[in-house]
Amino acid sequence: MNAFGFIQIALLLSSATIISSLQCNHLPLQRRKVIENSLRLLDxxxxxxxxxxxxxxxxxxxxxxxxxxxxxxxxxVAIEEIFQHIFYIFSKNLTLAAWDGTALDQFQNGLYLQIEQLEACVIKKHTQHHWSKEVSRLKLKKYFQKIDCFLKDKQHDLCSWEISRAEMRRCLQLIDKMTRKLKN
Structure with a gap:
């Protein structure tokens, strides 16, 4: 490969990094839109x-x-973790939920896309910034395990799903509130 080929590759890599960085910088705004859309879809x-x-x-x-x-x-990092837990819960035994399937699919797809974007940004910044991983992750895991156990104990019945849906609404509202604070 000649010098011109190396320059082209270097330019491509640097433009991909710039585009990716711009995506990460605009993530809070995108996140707010995803959260607003997720809340609408939950309703x-x-x-x-x-x-x-x-x-x-x-x-x-x-x-x-x-x-x-x-x-x-x-x-x-915390929001990415929360989205992953919500996605996991809403990917399980939904037969008794009696929800609008299209809205559920859109909700799951929106969460999945947001997780993908957050992972890409978090992986880059994770080497520079350390989240108080263990304590926070354990607290989140315990919280979502409670919800998961509740669903299992109630055999994923209509009321357990409706209670879980209401709880996910509160969870997303807290994320939205924090995202708005960080913007200011």
Whole structure:
């Protein structure tokens, strides 16, 4: 390969890095749009919260401290982790949920795309910034395991899914609130 070929490859690599960096810089704005869309789709997926499910509500207690680290990058890592957990929960035994399938598919696709984008940005920045991994990840894992166990204990019935959907709404609203704070 001649010198011109090396220059072309170097230019391609540097432009890919610039494009990727620009994508990562605009991620909070994209994330807010994805969250707003996800909240809309969560509403569209089901109807009003069924009255018969009110007595079964569970206090899952989202660990809000995982969204309050000092570095923006750490919040990005936490949000990626949360999206992965939500995606996992909404990819399981949904037969009794009786939700709008199109809205559910769009919800899952939006989460998946956001996870992909966040992973690409987090991998790059992860070498520079360390998220207080273990404590925060364990807290998130415990929180989502509670939801998963609740669904299993209730055999993924309609009320357990509706309660989980309401909890995911609260979770996404917390992420949205934190994203708006970081922007300011």
């Amino acid at each position: 569209k997926m089901g109807k009003k919260f069924p009255q018969q499910c009110l007595r079964e509500k569970m206090p899952f207690r989202f660990p809000t401290q995982v969204l309050q680290p000092r570095q923006k990058e750490a919040v990005g």
